[in-house]
Amino acid sequence: MKSSEPHMGGVSILHITIVLMSLAMTVGAYLYSRHQVDIQVENRFHAAKDRTVGLIVDRMSRYEDALWSGVAHVDALNGQTTRLDWKAFANSLKIRQRYPGANTFGVISYVERDDYPEFQAARSAEGPDFAAHPEHDQDFMLPITYIEPEELHTAVVGFDVAHETNRREGVLAIRDSGNAQITGPIVLMQDTGHTPGFLFYTPFYRGGKPQTVQARQERFAGVVYAAFVVPKLVEGLLSKGLREVRFSIRDGDKVIYDEHSGDDPLRDDNPMFSDTVTLDMYGRNWILDIRTNKAFRQQNGSEQPTLILIGGLIIEILVFSLLVMLARSNRRAQSYARQLTVDLRAKTKHLEQANAEIEQFVYIASHDLRTPVRGIGYLADVIEEDLEEIYGPLDDQTEIKAQFKMIRERVNRMNDLTRGIMEFSRIGNYEAEAPPVMPLEELIEDFVVDIGVDRSQIRLSSEVDKITCDSHNFRRVVESLITNAFKYHPDPAAAQIDVNIEDQGSRLKVSVRDNGNGISPEFHARIFDVFQTLRKGEEPESTGIGLAIVKKAVQRHGYNIGVSSSEKEGAEFTFFWPNTQSSEDPKLSEVA
Structure with a gap:
């Protein structure tokens, strides 16, 4: 079994592209955070500068008032x-x-x-x-x-x-x-x-x-x-110890005040910000050269962008490591499957045992992969707690909150993927446990309750009233198709699902039709592949495994599933299902 997707060192080009895009987003978040911090610090400088200039102007205005009061005294x-x-x-x-x-x-x-x-x-x-x-x-x-x-x-x-x-x-x-x-x-x-x-x-x-x-x-x-x-x-005017800036005053060519020289311990030889302000001071032009000092540098340094970058890089490394583990597991599974295929062609009597071993291997591998995924979620929680210890509650830090939200969404998505893989590997393992008979009306009623929709939105038209073959997987197939129809409908409240079942003797023809947006013909084959999804940015997250599970459950009985649809005209999924337990195709083992 060969994958059609290109690989580099065992990791697919798609996975590398995703990691690189995520890395670009991390760097972008760092640069944006750095830019926002720079703007905030610059605004603090301008506020300190304006405060200093304002104090000079205000105090000189007060002196002027005192002098005019002296004039009033003389005039009186x-x-x-x-x-x-x-x-x-x-x-x-x-x-x-x-x-x-x-x-x-x-x-x-x-x-x-x-x-x-x-x-x-x-x-x-x-x-x-x-x-x-x-x-x-x-x-x-x-x-x-x-x-x-x-x-x-x-x-x-x-x-x-x-x-x-x-x-x-x-x-x-x-x-x-x-x-x-x-x-x-x-x-x-x-x-x-x-x-x-x-x-x-x-x-x-x-x-x-x-x-x-x-x-x-x-x-x-x-x-x-x-x-x-x-x-x-x-x-x-103002105490040096209460200011985060130092300044000099020049009147014409003469410096009449200078804080930039001398033995000031807070003088910054390479100030973060500086500016020149010209004041029209009662007939004279005073030129103020204002610069930040070391106190300003100490109070306005921020490690937030660096922490975002470090945290993002750590997560990228963990995600890439996880992808490498997945790729290695996939190669081992494919190698094992190829070896089993060679053996099974010579010894068909061991087919069921070999398939069970493959499914168990994939199930265990998927189950084990959930541990590092949980580790990533735990690391995100630890980093968030550390940031809160440094900066306090992060409710106002929208950039940081958005990053952690994105991390948790990716962790949840990875959990969904591993669960989907486990479910995909266990198709067929429930037949012995499932009840031999499933009333269709009861099945539809269960769907209405589980999905939480109006009963009139799901209409059943069937020539049989019960399912007697592999009822557990039949339920899963129909439920997946109905759930998808509601999930991706532009207005779920207006969704209308028609389930039609025809009795064709040894098999049943089942169709599930909806009135949603439909699917372009070029995507009809792709949607049944593992990890394939047509989700748009504003639509709900999807693992891309649901329809693959549907296809595998149908093919297990020697049949296939197809879709008839075009954009804006809804979609109709059609498949066949055995009418009785004995009707399973004798070539099923080879198909499986």
């Missing part, structure tokens, strides 16, 4: 703010507690050079002698008039910001615009470490804010300002 006093008034106002704001990033909070007055003596006298009358410094050749002066906390920055009082370009141009720019603005990078007078900083200005005018540039220039009275050293500003 009609520009006649005194040193004590400013101190009281600054204390009410709780500058150090609410605005920890600001070094100082004060007022810079705009003074024409001719008006300076009168301005100096008024300020000196409020407290310590007031003197503007350093000297410069501008037509106007911009001395720091009030500052808080004053006790820490006494030397800054009187400092004339008109002497320095960045400070002066920042004041003149907001004078004309009337909007809040920051200066370019500067080094604060009180900062001995020469750390990059900037001033944050909001303007105030005599008689309230004018609506035109000319009016603003004519009525400009000064600015409320805050001085910032950038590292202290960032420290006030």
Whole structure:
């Protein structure tokens, strides 16, 4: 007995193709899982980046609000703010507690050079002698008039910001615009470490804010300002220890803050993600270079795709090993069958014993193959439990759940195959045990109950009322045909099955007709072969053994079974069956 299917090393091309397709699905699942993890990690980076940028923008907005409240204070006093008034106002704001990033909070007055003596006298009358410094050749002066906390920055009082370009141009720019603005990078007078900083200005005018540039220039009275050293500003914004990203800030060509250098233990020389963000920060463009750190890498590593790949490969190895065992068993069975065939041609009297031995061998081989199948199912359960210990319940891990569902479906299918093979090998072993007579009406009633359909869906037309020959296998043949008709019907509730039995003397002609989708003529011979199925993707699983069992049971009595059908027109299966026990074909042994 030779197989028409090509083989490679004992395993059929079909089996190898199935294993390769399954391996491709495993790799595909790994790549998809890896892609999903990468997307999730990238989204976490963007969230951390947006959170960092949002904190900077929000905190600067809060500083702006504080400065405008200072302008409102000055306007409320009609520009006649005194040193004590400013101190009281600054204390009410709780500058150090609410605005920890600001070094100082004060007022810079705009003074024409001719008006300076009168301005100096008024300020000196409020407290310590007031003197503007350093000297410069501008037509106007911009001395720091009030500052808080004053006790820490006494030397800054009187400092004339008109002497320095960045400070002066920042004041003149907001004078004309009337909007809040920051200066370019500067080094604060009180900062001995020469750390990059900037001033944050909001303007105030005599008689309230004018609506035109000319009016603003004519009525400009000064600015409320805050001085910032950038590292202290960032420290006030957000703690390094609470961030998974590091960043630097560049204003023009000058880096005013940098977390990418130094001795930071969490610095990642090869960050997983990085991005550059440009912020329009009150008249200046701040460029933020944001990168992930080691904490981000540690918290966003995932072994899930690797576990999926390893688990899939282990299962592929087990499945391939199982196929090899099946192929070896099949070769041994075929070799044994060929040897028995040679012997039986010489000694026909040993035919029944030889057939029984072959059937027992196939039965035992199929039974033994169920052990590794159960092992695969057990391994799938163990891997799923291990994953749950690592990641917790897998209800939200749809990819992993789908993989385990597929594994269990394949295990169930392998169990169905081995059961089918065992049943196929035992055709004919029940005749001695089966009752000699089977009423047909009782048979149909049993089918209705077992399948769970309406009695009117199965109609019986018979010229005999009982089956007296091999009733067990007759029941199995008819039941298989009826079950298939319902199983593959597009609408089982609308299925109609007609069973017709004609008495032709020594044999019965039996036909089972349904109103299903039918079978294309090119597949009529193929459907009776072992492991052949015409199942489509959305239809129920099939082992491809059912009709092979039907064919073997019919051929055991020296007859055959055929099908008449075309697509969309239903199918009619027809076979013959002995009418009495003595009618078995004398050539049955040779056919079997």
